[in-house]
Amino acid sequence: MTDLTLFPEKLFFQELEKRWKQNTLEVRDIWLILCGLVIRIRFADSQLRTTLTMPFTRLVVKPQKQADLTILAGSGDTLALPELPFPATAFGRRCELMTAPESGIEASFMMGPDILSMLDHEHRTAIYWIRDGGAVPAFEQAAPFRHLFHWYLRRHGWVLVHAAAIGLDGFAVLICGKGGSGKSTLAAATWNRAKWKFAGDDYCAVSLKPPHVVVPVYPSAKLTAESVRMLSLVVPEHSPGDGEKSILFAPSAIPGQLVDRLQIIGLVVPSCASISIPTTRLTPAEAARHLVVSTLYQMPHAGEKDLRDLTRIARNLPAWRVSVPRDRPQDALEVVAAILERTESDRI
Numbered sequence: 001m002t003d004l005t006l007f008p009e010k011l012f013f014q015e016l017e018k019r020w021k022q023n024t025l026e027v028r029d030i031w032l033i034l035c036g037l038v039i040r041i042r043f044a045d046s047q048l049r050t051t052l053t054m055p056f057t058r059l060v061v062k063p064q065k066q067a068d069l070t071i072l073a074g075s076g077d078t079l080a081l082p083e084l085p086f087p088a089t090a091f092g093r094r095c096e097l098m099t100a101p102e103s104g105i106e107a108s109f110m111m112g113p114d115i116l117s118m119l120d121h122e123h124r125t126a127i128y129w130i131r132d133g134g135a136v137p138a139f140e141q142a143a144p145f146r147h148l149f150h151w152y153l154r155r156h157g158w159v160l161v162h163a164a165a166i167g168l169d170g171f172a173v174l175i176c177g178k179g180g181s182g183k184s185t186l187a188a189a190t191w192n193r194a195k196w197k198f199a200g201d202d203y204c205a206v207s208l209k210p211p212h213v214v215v216p217v218y219p220s221a222k223l224t225a226e227s228v229r230m231l232s233l234v235v236p237e238h239s240p241g242d243g244e245k246s247i248l249f250a251p252s253a254i255p256g257q258l259v260d261r262l263q264i265i266g267l268v269v270p271s272c273a274s275i276s277i278p279t280t281r282l283t284p285a286e287a288a289r290h291l292v293v294s295t296l297y298q299m300p301h302a303g304e305k306d307l308r309d310l311t312r313i314a315r316n317l318p319a320w321r322v323s324v325p326r327d328r329p330q331d332a333l334e335v336v337a338a339i340l341e342r343t344e345s346d347r348i
Contacts, residue, residue, distance in 0.1 A: 007103035008085035013118050015082050016127055020044065020072045023079050031067070032059040034149070035158045035205050035215050040067035041145070044074035048133040052144040055218045057251040058258055069152050071126045071145060075133030081116065084109070095147075096300030106151045108300040113137050117147040121155065138240040142247045143203050143218045150299045158205045158215075159309050162295040165199035165214045165262065166190045168340050172199060172214055172262035174206070174317075175270060176291045182270035182324040188221040188231055188248070189330045190257065196333070197259045198250055208309055210316050212264045219250040219258055230329055265343045267291065267319035268336060272326055279335055280321045287319030318343060
């Protein structure tokens with residue numbers, strides 16, 4: 001039997017779980033199916049439930065007999081957080097909290113909004129806590145629970161990648177690259193274009209085994225006012241935003257263009273430019289760098305296994321650099337369509 005006194009993070013998790021159950025007077029559940037896994041999210045208050053479930057409309061299912069993962073979500077409004085049992089040296093650069101691997105606990109703490117995420121792999125239970133449930137940052141509303149999903153999915157044959165995904169006729173390209181390269185703009189250029197399918201702007205789940213499949217986790221787009229204008233999109237009133245970008249939720253805007261999954265047949269690295277630049281083929285090493293670096297930077301506790309998995313995915317797929325014109329980003333879709341058509345014909 002594990003000696004819990006050796007792992008203060010385990011004791012802390014159990015204490016917080018106990019407090020959550022004692023202080024929650026009315027539990028509000030939602031059930032999701034994500035990558036074939038049943039996830040139950042239990043909310044301690046209705047406001048948090050409304051704020052954090054906007055991206056999940058398509059994933060919600062009726063209550064199931066059993067959950068693969070249960071997430072207990074609460075805020076400082078109803079749940080007091082015990083003193084964190086971590087020294088200052090335990091806080092990593094990617095928000096991770098250094099825990100003992102033997103404890104079976106993975107954790108992160110995002111300072112500022114003060115968001116705590118903890119996952120107990122042994123008991124398939126997670127805790128999500130935010131200091132102020134009425135002040136959830138826009139980026140968190142767009143992609144809630146991403147740390148928990150990252151840790152859980154990677155033990156079940158999937159990886160959460162920092163990339164967008166769009167496709168035609170059942171096949172997709174992953175759009176990857178650093179922030180500001182044009183990922184969101186190129187992905188959102190598919191909106192209201194009937195033949196195109198949209199699977200996410202910022203984070204997508206990708207199967208580790210080939211043929212690689214992409215599953216939308218957060219079907220939303222974060223766009224600057226300039227991109228919204230260029231793409232002739234309408235930002236609904238009261239849409240979340242951080243002052244620089246607005247968040248548009250695809251389930252309400254383009255329900256007919258969403259898909260459950262697409263087979264990935266290539267990678268695209270966009271490059272915003274004032275003039276059109278010829279499309280170039282990237283080497284596997286170049287493709288891996290664009291997919292791997294931004295994903296590892298985003299995800300706490302991402303390590304050597306994630307590096308190997310992401311590199312393998314990148315090496316299994318052809319990749320191109322595509323120019324996205326600043327004044328007409330829609331024009332880049334013709335290039336992507338040609339890539340999809342050519343790549344698929346090469347596979348037949």
